[in-house]
Amino acid sequence: MxxxxxxxxxxxxFPTSLSADGSDAMNHDADYSAAYIVLRTDDPALYGCGFTFTIGRGNDICAAAIELRARPLIGQDAEEICGDLGGIYRNLKRDSQLRWLGPDKGVEHLALGAVMNAVWDLAARQAGKPLWQLLSDMTPEQIVDATDLSYLSDALTREEALGLLTRLAPTRDQRIRQLTENGYPCYTTSAGWLGYSDEKLRRLCQEAVDQGYRHIKLKVGASLEEDIRRLAIAREVIGPDGNLMIDANQVWDVPQAIDWVKQLSEFNPMWIEEPTSPDDVLGHAEIRRAVQPIGVATGEHGMNRVLFKQLFQAAAIDYCQLDACRLASVNEVLAVQLMAAKFGIPVCPHAGGVGLCELVQHLSIFDFIAVSGDLTGRVTEFVDHLHEHFVDPCIVKDGAYVMPATPGYSAELKEQTLQEYAFPYGTYWAGTDTGQAEQAWRAGNQAGRVAFASARIETQA
Amino acid sequence: MxxxxxxxxxxxxFPTSLSADGSDAMNHDADYSAAYIVLRTDDPALYGCGFTFTIGRGNDICAAAIELRARPLIGQDAEEICGDLGGIYRNLKRDSQLRWLGPDKGVEHLALGAVMNAVWDLAARQAGKPLWQLLSDMTPEQIVDATDLSYLSDALTREEALGLLTRLAPTRDQRIRQLTENGYPCYTTSAGWLGYSDEKLRRLCQEAVDQGYRHIKLKVGASLEEDIRRLAIAREVIGPDGNLMIDANQVWDVPQAIDWVKQLSEFNPMWIEEPTSPDDVLGHAEIRRAVQPIGVATGEHGMNRVLFKQLFQAAAIDYCQLDACRLASVNEVLAVQLMAAKFGIPVCPHAGGVGLCELVQHLSIFDFIAVSGDLTGRVTEFVDHLHEHFVDPCIVKDGAYVMPATPGYSAELKEQTLQEYAFPYGTYWAGTDTGQAEQAWRAGNQAGRVAFASARIETQA
Incomplete structure (x- = not known):
């Protein structure tokens, strides 16, 4: 054992800020990053990989929090853990001192997500199954036991959750066959970053259409005039029947969101994504009432299941864009998927960044097989960046995710990637000004030990 | 300059878990902690102290986040910063990479709070005034310029904020005189921790009454039977006219909260504090409707101004218990105080822990002088622990905070305290099993560098 x-x-x-990949009205210099953990067992062939996604500075803080979150796992029996994935989640989450830093939000929650992602990867590897299949082979009771239902009973009871899963259990196989044949539908954001020129935008939109996508998403919110020009280009390329989504990345107050989106309504967007603060349940509800029939989507910064509960209760959103790393791994994702199914809201997970596509394909596939049983209005994000760093990268064909077949959660980074992009000492960063400045700061100030001792930090000047 | x-x-x-100080239904082993920063200038007599409060593990993560948040301050002109306290706040907050870890919540937000607390302390020292007076001497325009109003315009516009402050500006002096004479009313939580015996509870309640307190708060939520027994004792001691508050520290789901609180209604509590998840705006609104006339109070885990906005909009609370460290310092506290004034909700700040009393006395005093102009229903928490570690500790007389007179934000810890209680190398911790185990872990695993390099962490066994 x-x-x-x-x-x-x-x-x-990863130095993605250099190419303006990932640029939007809020995040203009994102360096896509992973705070990454590999859990080791005394069997060298059995390990688990997990991460949380960030966009640069602060990835070190997440890594430090992951170290703290993972410590209690050392010495535990891998089979016992994999046999009680709800139990180990509750044990790790129970730490009341760490809870104070949230609860269930921010760095400590991202770190719990990374650690539990590694535990789920370990469990799937141990079972010799891709994660979606590990989940699909579980009984309704086993799934509910692994689900974090705390604080949710006014919206979803354990019995209701069981009922939703039991209803679809007998027909799971037919949906597995359907997805094996057609894949899970996705859309692309690769075309629409704000930092791209009009020519690049037009070319990328055309390429997306040529590749079989029927949905295209554009970033908006920096300049109304530019938004109108760029949306006109995109609409022209994809035609009147194509689905055009827009994403403001939280730059507006509520009244401003309503005003701005109305001025883009001529382009018939399918949804406006992140129109305002991700915490503002009532604000999203007000925006939704005002901009109908344009849908409201949010969730990539949806901090936890309690926020999503309220978004559902307040009829604040048309699309639920949960994030595989911001929620505390599969245990909390299941809770949101089950609530979404009860409230009839399609789950269209956030992806992109680094590795999020690899994770969410499993979640969407399982959602269709066992929780929603429906593809109507569902489309999962896909961004064609950085997949080459993964041992088991996702595959997209004809606008759909191909069912993953390799055991695990597809979360493993290549060894060479770690050597190259570990910050700031990896071979890539060691050759940059940014990496060298960070190394000098740490060497000069012992900043690496600031959290752990009483370190004095002085300017170099 | x-x-x-x-x-x-x-x-x-601080090893407070040893004495069961701070024990409640959620937090049974709190070690009150401060992630503490001292900003230095090239004038040795001019510095600024700030902190965020945690309860133990993870305080190192906050310290590391503080280091990252504070770096951009190095080299900046102290007078310029102190002359534009809104500008420096927005500059520090603007970091879009760190924003991803929240936004405005969890560790990165706690860290921003600590750094800005130090900046406000610096500004008050530079002005030679206690913080409440620095604020009280600012014009309405200056105050609003320092206030974080982002995402709030659907609840409070800049013009409304100005109007609230302008209305009370001419009469500020009379309220300063009133507070100088009587102090700012407070209540005590020192009596009611769950870990205390009935005898200790009875004795502490009696002592509180003898000291002039007219409000007493008890922790509830672990056992209904025990809650009834303990509330009966407290009610007996303080009499039918004393104010009894109860605090569940988030242990209940919404339906359970309603049921439990109704069973305690015979003791006529003034408020039920933190009945459920601090993120659950709609849940608090539902509980409030169900348990009236018992008031609903929350806020010590209120993550940011957007949450408080919704609590006000949804009529979810009767008392706003903002926290001086969980909000991003004075800049965000001002926003919540102004919204509370507009919505007519009394602000009764959370305190206790380590140093929170020292901070919130300034905030409550300023609230009365310039924002609410009202003491009705207002009472600020006081817990008589750990004040001896501060250079300028708060003083409470006859159930009221005495106006602080020393320049600054009362946030400075004594040098000896730092030497003794820095974790895990301070003289106190170095003599404990906990401290020695942590030192061994860090030495053996180089865990201190885990966030900064590619560190392998192995079990010692």
């Missing part, structure tokens, strides 16, 4: 003997934690950052 | 030349960051922890 293998035991968990230790773990490695890496601060991995 | 002094420049900011550097800063010190300390992970300070």
């Amino acid at each position: 293998p035991k968990i003997t230790g773990f490695d934690v890496f601060d991995v950052r | 002094p420049k900011i030349t550097g800063f010190d960051v300390f992970d300070v922890r």
Whole structure:
């Protein structure tokens, strides 16, 4: 019986800000990053990989929080953990001192997500199944036992959750066959970053259409005039029947969101994504009432299941864009998927960044197989960046995710990537001004030990 | 013109779990802690102290986040910063990469709060005034310029904020005189921790009454039977006219909260505090409707101004218990105080822990002088723990905070405290099993560098 003997934690950052990949009205210089953990057992062939996604600075803080979250796993029996994935989640989450830093939000929650992503990867590897299949082979009771239902009973009871899963259990196989044949539908954001020129935008939209996509998403919110010009280009390329989504990345107050979106309504967007603060349930509800029939979508910054509960209760959104790393892994994702099914809201997960596509394909596939049983209005994000760094990258064909077949959660980064992009000492960063400045700061100020001792930090000047 | 030349960051922890101080239904082993920063200038006599409050593990994560948040201050002109306290706040907050870790919540927000607390302390020291007076001497325009109004315009416009402050500006002096004479009313939580015996509870309640308190708060939520027994004792001691508050520290789901609180209604509590998840605006609104006339109070885990906006909009609370460290310092506190004034909700700040009393006395005093102009229903928490570690501790007389007179934000810890309680190398911790185990872990695993390199962490066994 293998035991968990230790773990490695890496601060991995990619210099995506150099190419304006990922630029939007809020995030103009994102360096896509992963705070990454590999759980080791005394069987070298059995390990689990997980991460949370960030966009640069602060990835080190997440890595430090992951180290703290993962410590209690050392010495535990891997099979016991994999046999009670709800139990280990509750044990890790129970730490009341760490809870104070949230609860269930921000860095400590991202870190719990990364650690539990690694635990689920370990469990799927141990079972010899891709994660979606591990989940699909579980009974309704087993799934509910692994689901974090705390604080949700006014919206979803355990019995209701069981009922939703039991209803679809007998027909799971037919939906597995359907997805095996057609894949899970996705859309692309690769075309629409704000930093791209009009020519690049037009070319990328055309390429997306040529590749079989029927949905295209554009970033908006920096300049109304530019939004109108760019949306006109995109609408022209995809035609009147194509689905055009727009994404403001939280730049507006509520009244401003309503005003701005109305002025883009001529382009018939399918949804406006993140029109305002991700925490503003009542604000999203007000925007939704005002901009109908344009749908409201949010969730990539949806901090936890309690926020999503309220978004459902307040009829604030038309599309639920949960995030595989911001929620505390599969245990909390299941809760949101089940609530969405009860309230009849399609789940269209956030992806992109680094590795999010690899994770959410499993979640969407399972959602269709066992929770929603429906593809209507469902389309999962896909961004064609950075997949080459993964051992088991997602595959998209004809606008759909192909069913993953390799055991695990598709979360493993290549060894060479770690050596190259670990910040700031990896071979890539060591050759940059940014990496060298960070190394000098740490060497000069012992900043690396600031959290752990009483370090004095002085300017170099 | 002094420049900011550097800063010190300390992970300070007090072993309060040993005495069951701070024990409640959620937090049974709190070690009150401060992630503490001292900003230095090239004038040794001019510095600023700030912190965020945590309850133990993870205080190191906050310290690391503080280090990252404070770096951009190095080299800046101290007078310029102190002359534009809204500008420096927005500059620090603007970091879009760190924003991803929240936004405006969890560790990165706690860290921003600590750094800005130090900046406000610096500004008050530079002006030679206690913080409440620095604020009270500002014009309505200056106050609004320092206030974080982002995402709030659907509830409070800049013009409304100005109007609230302008209305009370001519009469500020009379309220200053009133507080100088009587102090700002407070209540005590020192009596009611769950870990205390019935005898200790009875004795502490009696002592509180003898000291002039007319409000007493008890922790509830672990056992209904025990709650009834303990509330009967407290009610007996303080008499039918004393104010009894109860605090569940988030242990209930919404339906359970309603049921439990109704069973305690015979003791006529003034408020039920934190009945459920601090994120659950709609849940608090539902509980409030169900348990009236018992009031609903929350806010010590209120993550940001957007949450408080919704609590006001949804008529979810009767008392607003903002926290001086969980909100991003004075800049965000002002926003919540102004909204509370507009919606007519009394602000009764959370305090206790370590140093929170020292901070909130300034905030409550300013609230009365310039924002609410009203003491009705207002009472600020006071817990008589750990004040001996502060250079300028708060003083409470006859159930009221005495107006602080020393320049600054009363946030400075004594040098000896830092040497003794820095974790895990301070003289106190170095002599404990906990401190020695942590030192061994860090030495053996280089965990201190996990966030900064590619560190392998293995079990010692």
